Amino acid sequence: MNPSIKLLLLFIIALEISFTTIISLNVALIVLAIAYLLIHHTKLRTIGWLLIVPLLPAIGLWSTQYINGSGNKTLMAWVLFSRIYTFVFTGATFTLTTNILQLADSLEQNWHLPAKFAYGVLAAYNLVPKIQHEVKIIRAAGLMRGQQLSFWSPKLYFKAVLVSINWSQNLAQAMVSHGFVEDAPRTHFRHCPLVWQDWAIFTVSIILMQVGAFLLPWH
Amino acid sequence: MANIALKNLTYTYPEAQAPTLNHVQLTFKAHQFTLLTGPSGTGKSTLLKLMTGLLNLPSDQGTISYDGQPLSQIDPTMRAGQVALMFQNPNQQFAMDTVENELIFALENRRVQPDKIAEKITTALAFVEISNLRSRELNQLSGGEKQKVALAVIVAMDSDVILLDEPFASVDPAARTSLLKRLVQLRDDAGKTIILADHDLTDYATIVDQVVRITADRQLTTMPTADWPNLFAAFAKTNHSDQLWPLPTEPQTPLFRFNQLGLKQGQHELLRTTDLMLLQHHNTLITGPNGSGKSTLFESLVRLTTYDGQITYLNNDIKTLRRKRYARQVALLFQDAETQFLNITVAEELAQSKKYAYGNYFTSTRIALAMTQLNLTGHEDQVIYTLSEGQKKKLQILLMLIMQSPVLLMDEPLKGLDLKSVRALVSLLKSTIAVTKQTLIIISHQLTGLTPLIDYHLRFDHQQLTYREAIE
Amino acid sequence: MKWAKAWRLSDIILIALIGIFFGAIFMGTNYVYDVLTAALAPVGLSGLANELLLGLWCMPGMLAGYVLRLKGSATLGELLAATVEMFFGGQWGISTLISGVTQGFGAELGYIVTRYKHYDWLGLTASVLTTTLVTFGWDLARNGYFKLQLWLLILYFVVRFCSMFLFGGVLTRLITDMLDRSHVLKSTHTNN
Numbered sequence: 001m002n003p004s005i006k007l008l009l010l011f012i013i014a015l016e017i018s019f020t021t022i023i024s025l026n027v028a029l030i031v032l033a034i035a036y037l038l039i040h041h042t043k044l045r046t047i048g049w050l051l052i053v054p055l056l057p058a059i060g061l062w063s064t065q066y067i068n069g070s071g072n073k074t075l076m077a078w079v080l081f082s083r084i085y086t087f088v089f090t091g092a093t094f095t096l097t098t099n100i101l102q103l104a105d106s107l108e109q110n111w112h113l114p115a116k117f118a119y120g121v122l123a124a125y126n127l128v129p130k131i132q133h134e135v136k137i138i139r140a141a142g143l144m145r146g147q148q149l150s151f152w153s154p155k156l157y158f159k160a161v162l163v164s165i166n167w168s169q170n171l172a173q174a175m176v177s178h179g180f181v182e183d184a185p186r187t188h189f190r191h192c193p194l195v196w197q198d199w200a201i202f203t204v205s206i207i208l209m210q211v212g213a214f215l216l217p218w219h
Numbered sequence: 220m221a222n223i224a225l226k227n228l229t230y231t232y233p234e235a236q237a238p239t240l241n242h243v244q245l246t247f248k249a250h251q252f253t254l255l256t257g258p259s260g261t262g263k264s265t266l267l268k269l270m271t272g273l274l275n276l277p278s279d280q281g282t283i284s285y286d287g288q289p290l291s292q293i294d295p296t297m298r299a300g301q302v303a304l305m306f307q308n309p310n311q312q313f314a315m316d317t318v319e320n321e322l323i324f325a326l327e328n329r330r331v332q333p334d335k336i337a338e339k340i341t342t343a344l345a346f347v348e349i350s351n352l353r354s355r356e357l358n359q360l361s362g363g364e365k366q367k368v369a370l371a372v373i374v375a376m377d378s379d380v381i382l383l384d385e386p387f388a389s390v391d392p393a394a395r396t397s398l399l400k401r402l403v404q405l406r407d408d409a410g411k412t413i414i415l416a417d418h419d420l421t422d423y424a425t426i427v428d429q430v431v432r433i434t435a436d437r438q439l440t441t442m443p444t445a446d447w448p449n450l451f452a453a454f455a456k457t458n459h460s461d462q463l464w465p466l467p468t469e470p471q472t473p474l475f476r477f478n479q480l481g482l483k484q485g486q487h488e489l490l491r492t493t494d495l496m497l498l499q500h501h502n503t504l505i506t507g508p509n510g511s512g513k514s515t516l517f518e519s520l521v522r523l524t525t526y527d528g529q530i531t532y533l534n535n536d537i538k539t540l541r542r543k544r545y546a547r548q549v550a551l552l553f554q555d556a557e558t559q560f561l562n563i564t565v566a567e568e569l570a571q572s573k574k575y576a577y578g579n580y581f582t583s584t585r586i587a588l589a590m591t592q593l594n595l596t597g598h599e600d601q602v603i604y605t606l607s608e609g610q611k612k613k614l615q616i617l618l619m620l621i622m623q624s625p626v627l628l629m630d631e632p633l634k635g636l637d638l639k640s641v642r643a644l645v646s647l648l649k650s651t652i653a654v655t656k657q658t659l660i661i662i663s664h665q666l667t668g669l670t671p672l673i674d675y676h677l678r679f680d681h682q683q684l685t686y687r688e689a690i691e
Numbered sequence: 692m693k694w695a696k697a698w699r700l701s702d703i704i705l706i707a708l709i710g711i712f713f714g715a716i717f718m719g720t721n722y723v724y725d726v727l728t729a730a731l732a733p734v735g736l737s738g739l740a741n742e743l744l745l746g747l748w749c750m751p752g753m754l755a756g757y758v759l760r761l762k763g764s765a766t767l768g769e770l771l772a773a774t775v776e777m778f779f780g781g782q783w784g785i786s787t788l789i790s791g792v793t794q795g796f797g798a799e800l801g802y803i804v805t806r807y808k809h810y811d812w813l814g815l816t817a818s819v820l821t822t823t824l825v826t827f828g829w830d831l832a833r834n835g836y837f838k839l840q841l842w843l844l845i846l847y848f849v850v851r852f853c854s855m856f857l858f859g860g861v862l863t864r865l866i867t868d869m870l871d872r873s874h875v876l877k878s879t880h881t882n883n
Binding site for chain 3: 007010011013014015018019021054056057059060061063064065066067068069070071076079080083087088089090091092094095099100114116117119120121123124125127128131132134135151152154155156157158160161162163164165167168169171172175176180182183
């Protein structure tokens with residue numbers, strides 16, 4: 001499915017379940033999402049991991065409503081518990097089957113997002129491992145000068161911004177040197193089609209979602 | 220084909236007092252290989268960025284023209300076909316994740332038709348002899364491999380003029396030789412114009428057509444061919460020393476002990492399993508070609524990178540030591556001076572080092588004296604980021620000396636310094652450690668002025684780390 | 692696309708990098724969140740963990756708005772940070788994106804009401820206030836806060852405002868002070 005249409009669909013679903021309080025609908029979405037993941041050969045270990053990671057926040061939300069809520073406390077507790085999992089699994093159907101390059105291609109080719117946004121973010125994204133290492137270096141440099149840099153130390157962020165400024169200029173120059181010109185047309189080697197089937201799946205899904213949210217007597 | 224004419228070129232950075240380039244006049248002839256030389260930080264990068272259009276030349280500050288056409292009038296979309304630049308730092312020169320995707324990105328930018336792209340990539344990779352790297356992730360490549368990819372991108376874009384800014388700084392000798400061979404081939408067979416900036420002059424004597432130097436008054440002069448032998452010989456001397464060092468005997472308590480230590484960079488083996496000791500209260504020099512893994516060794520000593528095997532510090536496995544305490548014992552002088560700074564002004568930095576110092580050798584008087592020795596007096600209230608590269612380096616070393624950590628690892632401490640600064644620094648280092656008994660472990664290419672400080676010499680080459688008596 | 696024209700490639704990379712850098716630093720606070728959540732769950736107050744740390748996550752937007760004085764930079768800064776987080780180990784999926792937009796727009800609103808003219812205490816304080824309001828409004832629905840008892844709702848709101856003020860306001864201000872004093876922002880970009 002076209003990445004940006006898929007993202008739009010999941011975005012709307014995530015928004016809508018934030019405003020509905022139907023446990024069965026959440027569960028149905030989770031089941032559908034897991035089925036989709038299995039069809040796309042997601043490892044069982046990954047799915048298991050997705051079940052464990054949100055557990056703590058889910059319990060937190062559950063207990064907050066169960067203890068300090070108002071009205072139908074139990075219902076709201078389970079709504080929020082299942083909502084967290086709905087976010088996680090519907091989100092995973094996107095992040096585990098689509099990479100950032102495919103999304104960038106789609107946004108550039110189907111929606112005419114200026115290439116400087118698509119490739120600027122890609123360039124930064126590809127530096128993630130270097131960035132994680134650099135944070136370690138900044139912290140180590142602080143310790144070697146006798147200063148522990150914690151997440152509340154302005155110096156830590158100041159240094160991070162300095163490095164960012166430096167790297168952003170280097171990267172932009174490197175991209176220009178590789179022929180990139182802002183706001184100039186480019187050709188596209190990877191073709192990202194947006195076809196009527198994408199729109200059909202999108203429309204049907206949205207309709208089904210409304211049926212689930214408003215028409216089905218879940219209780 | 221392109222003759223490049225620089226006419227009356229002057230460039231001053233917004234924050235700087237003096238121009239980086241001052242009324243430069245020169246013509247680079249088409250199809251020639253020019254070596255652009257001069258000490259680090261004298262404007263080579265600035266010149267190359269101006270020639271690529273990455274820095275904008277104000278219109279009243281001279282002209283750069285390709286075959287009579289001013290660069291400012293060449294359409295930006297045509298520039299990459301005219302001229303491309305390969306950067307010194309291989310780490311921030313790619314936008315994409317894999318080798319192939321980076322080439323695709325560049326060719327799409329050049330508006331190559333999609334059905335021609337794959338073939339162009341195949342040809343370019345084959346030319347640089349890295350077809351096997353096609354689908355590899357750029358983050359996993361060695362410095363030499365990354366620069367080969369950078370050249371392949373330029374080859375695929377078919378730029379007429381190829382500029383290279385100290386491209387071999389982190390490239391191993393084999394890759395360097397291979398890259399130089401390709402560049403010569405590009406000049407001879409494809410008629411490319413090549414301008415390469417380097418302060419390391421090894422191997423160029425028989426390759427280049429022209430040697431251009433940046434002079435002290437920030438202008439360019441072409442060196443007469445008759446002067447070349449002197450230039451190349453003088454350079455060879457700075458990287459050489461006739462001094463012999465003893466091989467160490469086994470100490471009671473080694474400072475560091477490597478047990479089955481192995482180092483890797485991505486899939487690339489840097490150090491084969493090694494057992495070795497480093498000695499306390501003795502200064503060790505580590506030499507070896509670029510890209511051999513010297514900096515990675517330092518990173519593993521301060522626990523900034525992973526390694527196989529075990530490293531002990533005074534008989535304790537360094538992984539078991541508290542980070543905070545260990546950082547006060549073993550400090551690293553980073554290659555890039557800015558990494559070490561935490562504050563804004565010179566005075567703030569000095570105050571911080573003094574406050575957290577491990578010992579009290581550096582009193583205010585001694586600091587003032589050292590500032591004079593290093594010619595930094597009067598800069599106390601200056602913002603560090605506006606200092607020259609040389610001043611930053613000297614300040615950085617002073618800051619780490621003031622800290623007085625028992626062990627100081629120094630990664631290329633003399634890089635970019637003139638001989639006068641080197642002498643002042645070495646004398647400061649000598650007088651300080653004579654009292655503080657610190658241990659220095661130094662990675663350095665440049666040996667002039669440094670050798671009196673050294674007790675032992677380690678060679679890091681061909682994935683091996685061994686004590687040697689002589690520098691070869 | 693007149694709005695897009697004002698953005699240079701290096702601006703875009705810069706705010707994306709700032710977002711990723713800050714995200715990498717915040718990863719180190721996950722243990723604080725986990726411990727607090729677990730400790731407070733039995734009394735039904737685990738939301739406090741989120742409230743206490745939320746200010747941190749809103750910093751990239753506020754800072755992006757300050758560093759790059761372009762319309763939309765706060766929103767885009769936070770959105771780009773969220774996009775990268777979504778792909779890189781973020782388990783919260785699309786809701787990360789929605790949070791990113793609300794946090795970024797909240798921060799942006801502060802700069803909007805001060806008409807993109809106050810890159811000082813006033814602009815940041817306005818930003819702190821609007822971010823608190825917008826994100827809290829969103830959590831009324833998303834985290835079911837509208838069902839909470841009033842005292843808890845007020846407590847959460849106050850804690851959130853304090854967190855925003857401390858991290859988004861005071862800490863961001865300290866960072867921007869250092870940036871101003873070091874003269875490194877000279878080369879970056881403003882729209883007038």
